[in-house]
Amino acid sequence: MNRNDRSIVALVMLAHGMVHTYELSIPIFVSIWLTEFDVVNLGLTQLEVTAATLGLVVTAGYGLFGLGALPGGVLVDRIGSRRLISVCLFGMAGSFVLLGLSPNLLVVTLALLCWGAAASVYHPAGLALISKGVDERGTGFAYHGIAGNVGIGLGPLLTAVLLMFLDWTTVAMLLALPALGAAAYALRARFDETAAVDAGSGGSSKADAGVDSFAEFVSESKRLVAGGFVVVFLVVMSSGLYYRGVLTFLPDLLSEIDQFAAVPLATLLPAGVSDLLGVEAGSGRTLQPERYFYSGLLMVGVLGQYAGGKLTDRVPLEWGLVGAFSGLAVLAVLFLPVVNAGLVPLLAFGAVLGFSLFVIQPFYQATVAEYTPAGTRGLSYGFTYLGVFGVGALGGALAGAILTYATPAVLFTTLAGIAVAGALFGLYLARKRESPSAAEVASD
Known part of the structure; x- marks a missing residue:
């Protein structure tokens, strides 16, 4: 560099x-x-x-x-x-x-x-x-x-x-x-923010293109819809809803199980260290194991991102989406039974869940590129983040409402349903991949 x-x-x-x-x-x-x-x-x-x-x-x-x-x-x-x-x-x-x-x-x-x-x-x-x-x-x-x-x-x-x-x-x-x-x-x-553009194309690259008016934004958005991007948007929306639905209240859910009971911090530290840090017996300072489980789950996601990126070059994207969403559906169904099975199964399950939550991301990112015209690629990724982070944010509200007025079992059943819907959208794309319209979009 x-x-x-x-x-x-x-x-x-x-x-x-x-x-x-x-x-x-x-x-x-x-x-x-x-x-x-x-x-x-x-x-x-x-x-x-x-x-x-x-x-x-x-x-x-x-x-x-x-x-x-x-x-x-x-x-x-x-x-x-x-x-x-x-x-x-x-x-x-x-x-x-x-x-x-x-x-x-x-x-x-x-x-x-x-x-x-x-x-x-x-x-x-x-x-x-x-x-x-x-x-x-x-x-x-x-x-x-x-x-x-x-x-x-x-x-x-x-x-x-x-x-x-x-x-x-x-x-x-x-x-x-x-x-x-x-x-x-x-x-x-x-x-220089445009060094690569100037060097590679004299400033005339598509990287210089942008939406210059509201009318152009509307016309380019219509172009995406006409090209079948709607189904891809439903895929990324499903991923976002599941992601937020699982993670938003996960630390709080885990804090209620016996395996993650809070541990008084004073019992874990040598007396000298406790005095130095001002942590005394009865101070109320505790180690919350569920927070470290949550952090560890997210760290495993690094491996999921890497594996997903490699798999996009080896597995048809649509079938990769079907497999990843199906795995997430199974994990949602298994969550509560695994919680009741003991600490070791739960730790292993957390690693698999963290891996699976992130392995799907390279697949949908590559799918966006596959199913959108090159000239609207920037706009398509804008809509992608809208679906994952914007519409997907409703997963947090959905999880909160279900946990307040129903039970965790209902929450994870709902999340399994969202993952199944994502798998079906992926299956639809797989079935349509060889159709003339899909081939036209992919080559545009």
Whole structure:
């Protein structure tokens, strides 16, 4: 890599890691908020804080994370990636500072909305920056994905470790510091955002193309729909709903089983270390095993991402989707029986679940490229993030409502149904692959 490539890749790695650090630390806080807050004061009335209430709160933030991807993609063409990434990082840092200052759930909601809006612009900005500015584009995308996976795994782990010694508000504010550091680097970084375009095509590449008006946005969107992208959108939407439905309340669900009973921290530390850290018997500081299970599950996802990427070159994409969704459906059905089978089966199950949650992502990402015309590829990925992160965010609200008014068994049955629907959409694509219309789209 040349100096320009290294500067860009360093920035996008920092930013991508930060986005997913915050995204997947939120479910750990959810289990705390369920006990921290009793009611939501709306002035004229008060609402009891339940899993359903928090499901809506988290869905609002996660929903903006997806909904902002489309306008974020348009903004990239107007103000440039570096500026937008800087705004993203400062916005996420400020959101977690606000979260740490939250006196009630209304302010928590506002903080999550601010985070979702700030984080939503990253993916179109970061991916556009790599595609236009990095000569060794494939290597850039690889490092970018690795950094995201590091954030996915280590972010929740860092949050869990800090929560052993500090209250959640302090932890939220401390988590803002890495994003502030990354934002400072973004302001100081100097690179050519279009170096790869200029070098490879004299500035006339498709990478320079963008949606220049609302009418063009509508016409290009219609082109996607006419080309059969609707079914692909249903695939990514199913993946997003399952992903959020499983992860949003997973730490809280696990905290209620005997295998993950809280352990007083004072009993785990030598006396000298306990005194140094101010952890005394009866202080209430505990180690929460379910948080580490959750973090470990997400770390295994790194292997799933890698395996999924390799398999997309060896397995027909449509049948890969069918297999991945079918596996997720089986895992949803098995979750509660495995929980009751003991700790060792549960640990093994968690590893398989983490692997399966992420192995599907390279398949649907490659499917988007396969079933969309090259000229609308950027817009198609904007809709992809809308489906995965925007519509998919409803999985959190769905999970919260089911856990409040029904049972975990109903939740995992529902998630199995969502996975079955995803498998059927994949099967439909497999059956239609050789049709004239599909061949036309694939070759466009």
